[in-house]
Amino acid sequence: MTSQDAPPLVFQVFNEIGIIEQLSRTVLEAHMPKGLIAPHFGVLNHLVRVGDGSTPMAMARAFQVPKTSMTHTVAGLVKHGLVEMRPNPEDGLSKQVWLTEAGRTLRARIIIDMSPQFERLARDFDISKLQDILPVLTELRIYFDENRNRV
Amino acid sequence: MTSQDAPPLVFQVFNEIGIIEQLSRTVLEAHMPKGLIAPHFGVLNHLVRVGDGSTPMAMARAFQVPKTSMTHTVAGLVKHGLVEMRPNPEDGLSKQVWLTEAGRTLRARIIIDMSPQFERLARDFDISKLQDILPVLTELRIYFDENRNRV
DNA sequence: CTATATTGGTTCAATATCGCACTAAAGGGG
DNA sequence: CCCCTTTAGTGCGATATTGAACCAATATAG
Numbered sequence: 001m002t003s004q005d006a007p008p009l010v011f012q013v014f015n016e017i018g019i020i021e022q023l024s025r026t027v028l029e030a031h032m033p034k035g036l037i038a039p040h041f042g043v044l045n046h047l048v049r050v051g052d053g054s055t056p057m058a059m060a061r062a063f064q065v066p067k068t069s070m071t072h073t074v075a076g077l078v079k080h081g082l083v084e085m086r087p088n089p090e091d092g093l094s095k096q097v098w099l100t101e102a103g104r105t106l107r108a109r110i111i112i113d114m115s116p117q118f119e120r121l122a123r124d125f126d127i128s129k130l131q132d133i134l135p136v137l138t139e140l141r142i143y144f145d146e147n148r149n150r151v
Numbered sequence: 152m153t154s155q156d157a158p159p160l161v162f163q164v165f166n167e168i169g170i171i172e173q174l175s176r177t178v179l180e181a182h183m184p185k186g187l188i189a190p191h192f193g194v195l196n197h198l199v200r201v202g203d204g205s206t207p208m209a210m211a212r213a214f215q216v217p218k219t220s221m222t223h224t225v226a227g228l229v230k231h232g233l234v235e236m237r238p239n240p241e242d243g244l245s246k247q248v249w250l251t252e253a254g255r256t257l258r259a260r261i262i263i264d265m266s267p268q269f270e271r272l273a274r275d276f277d278i279s280k281l282q283d284i285l286p287v288l289t290e291l292r293i294y295f296d297e298n299r300n301r302v
Numbered sequence: 303c304t305a306t307a308t309t310g311g312t313t314c315a316a317t318a319t320c321g322c323a324c325t326a327a328a329g330g331g332g
Numbered sequence: 333c334c335c336c337t338t339t340a341g342t343g344c345g346a347t348a349t350t351g352a353a354c355c356a357a358t359a360t361a362g
Contacts (some may be wrong), residue, residue, distance in 0.1 A: 222316090
């Protein structure tokens with residue numbers, strides 16, 4: 001590829017995805033209390049949706065981040081009283097992460113606070129287009145996930 | 152939204168986008184020399200494609216990052232001899248960022264190194280689907296960009 | 303059972319991100 | 333001109349990310 005060529009399709013897709021990710025993350029973080037950022041919300045949301053009591057390592061795998069990053073993120077949530085760590089009764093090695101009431105409440109409040117923006121997007125943007133791209137994005141994500149070691 | 156509902160469509164789309172962004176960034180960074188990460192490539196690539204001599208502030212706006220982040224990224228590129236900073240001849244305040252030969256060469260080499268992965272993706276994945284989603288992603292990115300202050 | 307390998311988690315250090323505060327240069331009334 | 337606002341860039345501090353090294357608990361091989 002020279003500088004004159006249009007970038008390859010795949011390249012363009014990842015480029016747009018990168019920008020959208022950044023802009024949407026900024027929107028999310030605008031609705032989070034000081035000291036908390038997107039990964040904190042990601043963990044809270046995961047624990048609500050999948051059920052709490054998960055281990056840090058399981059979540060590190062779910063989010064595809066190094067375990068040290070998850071340690072740090074969970075520690076931040078503990079510091080803010082949004083989750084609790086307990087020893088895993090099934091073994092003496094791993095731990096479990098449990099939501100506190102404050103954690104559940106904060107997650108719900110953030111979603112409620114953002115809903116007007118989602119509604120505006122739904123008004124201004126042809127939602128059927130999002131419906132169309134979602135399965136392709138999912139397929140692409142799964143492809144990457146499966147080929148993580150080779151790609 | 153309660154924890155029982157499926158998350159709203161928009162939410163799911165951003166979720167997939169976030170994961171894909173992370174996985175593709177990891178792939179890119181696997182092809183970068185030690186000490187350089189995705190934002191460094193982003194700037195090199197931008198300077199090749201749009202033309203060098205751009206100012207740090209213009210690039211901060213292009214990438215939608217705070218100017219302090221761009222200062223830091225450009226400083227890293229300077230330290231590695233991939234770009235040069237020059238005073239802007241049009242005013243006494245701003246600066247210009249120019250590629251060095253090493254910068255051009257590195258950017259080209261990274262793209263060449265990644266091309267087998269792109270080709271495999273093109274083989275394994277139905278590329279016409281990417282063709283279909285690209286305009287929607289672009290539209291979504293533009294929507295966010297335009298509503299950055301309100302959303 | 304013992305030795306070794308694997309696994310979950312933390313600590314530490316290097317680097318990244320970004321808000322705040324600051325300086326210097328422009329630009330715009332008056 | 334002078335004052336005031338805006339703009340580009342930097343320094344600094346707080347927090348984030350992540351690889352390397354480490355520890356403790358398990359699992360496995362012999």
